[in-house]
Amino acid sequence: MIQPWTLLSSEMAFDHRWYKLRRDTVKLPDGRVVDDYFVSERPGVAIAVPLTTENNVILVRQYKHGVQAITLEFPAGTFRSESPATAAARELEEETGYSPNSMIDLGTCFDDSSKNSNLVHIFLASGCVLTGRQRLDELEAASGIEVVLMSLQEVTQALEDGEIKSMSSVAAGYKALRAIGA
Missing domain, CATH: 2.40.50 (OB fold (Dihydrolipoamide Acetyltransferase, E2P))
Known part of the structure; x- marks a missing residue:
């Protein structure tokens, strides 16, 4: 037991x-x-799997120093006092300039249940339209964030091929694909 x-x-x-x-x-x-x-002890993480009105998926390519690599991920970030949905929409807008029409809660997962204290909150952000420009924090701005649009098929392939490697993005990607029936 x-x-x-x-x-x-x-x-x-x-x-x-x-x-x-x-x-x-x-x-x-x-x-x-x-x-x-x-x-x-880590704050909560909110991650958005954003779909444009044309059914393209919005991802970000950026440098992540922990793994010392350029990664392809879904927009995400930490939060403390705001709601997870608000944090996911904020991170999406800051990192990409896109705003969602709706946020659908796809659940949570642990980041690393052995050594981290936080939860990752996953959302499908649908009806995303470009409403502004990126608003990057100082560390993001130092190396930049590239906004990448992919078809659902390309995202599926990127998950299968390991181009998307971040565990939270892998989990979010598969949850979102299942939710939309792709």
Whole structure:
């Protein structure tokens, strides 16, 4: 039978505006104590799989330093106080200049349930139209974000071929394709 661990104590090991790391002391079901189980305290993530009125999918190509690679992903970002749907629409507009007509909640998934504390909220953003221009934050603006339009078939191929590698984008892509029956 699966049993949860018992949290004995918790302290912030590293607290910076970009990264928070918590050190937990836990008691395992067999009685052993682990005094250095580290967890990244991360804000929620909202991701949009945007469809234009012409049924093209909007993606972003950008540099991600954690993997030191240029990635192809769906627009996404973190949030703390706004609703997940509002955050997904905001990230879409900031990164691409497109605004959605509607946001359909496709559910949540864990980012990395062993070492991260956050949830990823996935939305299908439909009826997207170009309403403005990108509003990138300072780090995004430093290297730029390329807006990429793809057909549903091209997105399916990019998921299958591994061109889209970010786990949250892979999950969001497959959930969205299933939701629209593609």
